[in-house]
Amino acid sequence: MAIDLTRNTVSRRTLLSAAATTAATAALAGCNTSSPATPPIAKPVIPPPPETLGSAVTMYAAVEDGGHKVPGVPVEKIDKRFLRQIVADPTGEAPGTVVIDTGSHFLYVVQRFGRAMRYGVGLGRAGFEWSGTGVIEWKQHWPRWHPPAEMIQRQPNLEKYRTDYDPKTKEWKGGMAPGISNPLGARALYIYQNGKDTLYRVHGSPEWWTIGKSVSSGCVRMINQDVMDLYDRVPEKSPIIVTSGLRTT
DSSP, rough: OOOOHHHHHHHHHHHHHHHHHHHHHHHHHHHHHHHHOOOOOOOOOOHHHHOOOOOOHHHHSSSSTTTEEEOOOOOOGGGGGGSEEEEOOOOOTTTTTTEEEETTTEEEEEEEEEEEEEEEEEEEEESOOOEEEEEEEEEEEEEBBOOHHHHHHGGGGGGGEEEEEEETTTEEEEOOSSSTTTTTTTEEEEETTEEEEEEEEEEEEOGGGGTTTSSSSEEEEHHHHHHHHHHHHTTTOOOEEEOOOOOOO
């Protein structure tokens, strides 16, 4: 039987041509795929609306916390500058940083988008003894008060609150029990620098009338309602800066 070589040759050529065309198309498609894609257009970050704090009367109203009744604060008797408020950040620090300006009696918590939460603070001699950069090593909810020996020496009536260290339990015994009359108030933040306790504290106080002023003793005191708000905003290990040279606007 005769074989049609011409027909077979044509069919083979047709298949080879089709295969070559397919390969070229695939190669071309591969080049197109590897070409750099057009970068997406970055959308501008729109800052959220400022946090709403409510009225001063509401912020400083009486509240029950941790089994303690915190009395309301007569806000009309406090300079409005020292009431909690959101302001333009004057510090230039990173969000989350706590900045205390002892010169103006303000404490700032830096927020995003150029904002800061500002609180008024009261200061004592101890409030001016330390400045620099540290961390909030730990925080305490309704802390015990351990008056230093020098204070007990000046005020013998505080002897009943003297603190002794128990090496067996590695705990401090004594001090004043937590409560609304406790000088440390509802919260305390303990400041460390290079792993060491600076003995510098930010704490609450029942003495709201000392806010914005410098009195005889203490570190940095806040209205109890303010230190409770600060406690919830600032986690442990947050950076803190204490300075007297901050220029506020």
